[in-house]
Amino acid sequence: MAETPPADLVTVLQALSDPVRLEMVRQLARCEEGHGIRCGEIEIDVTKSTASHHLKTLRNAGITGEREVGTRKLTWLRKKELEERYPGLLEAVLCAADAPAITA
Amino acid sequence: MAETPPADLVTVLQALSDPVRLEMVRQLARCEEGHGIRCGEIEIDVTKSTASHHLKTLRNAGITGEREVGTRKLTWLRKKELEERYPGLLEAVLCAADAPAITA
DNA sequence: TCTATTGTTCGATCAGCACCGTACTTGTTT
């Protein structure tokens, strides 16, 4: 399993520009690196199959890594690889995602 | 014309995650702030109407500003407003866009 | 006034994708 680098920028931005996936990334960001959380553990308002689809998209963009543990699958953010390839990008997105919505 | 702030993060990322628009943003980034370049001056391989559509998308996301000068329309990047709302995001994206493609 | 030039808008087409339910695979547990 050669650790492929994150995909091209357009693919990465595309993957991040979905509300569900962005929320997934936010929740993943709150985990230890290399630890990961379970697929079904992510709290989002979509069905199992849809969640699986989104996780696959993130995986294909090289944003997340996965590891199987029995029947379960752990997913984590590939912070280091993203930082190497696109410095500052993930941090800016995560920070931006925490920014309050405009109320005015 | 009250300067509305950039749109929500998903909208901004969505706008940036298209190859044509990303290239537009890159070209716009090479201009003086507040100066702007002409619509037709942007070198992309799409028709006029498509380019107009993409510029509208960028405008609606609050990424660009526009000003009419006769029959022409100047467009510029709203660097300052973006930096205020989403610190580091634009710079990271522009920097990432300059990153070389993976050759391996 | 006539004619380019500049850009928008409209209608149509086509592709992609988010979403769901269901069926399936694989591993765990009893």
Next chain:
DNA sequence: AAACAAGTACGGTGCTGATCGAACAATAGA
């Protein structure tokens, strides 16, 4: 073995958006 749990794969649906050509407005220049 049988039942359960976790997640994937598939087929289908409906919506959004990228794209084009053509028609249109508005201004500038001859």
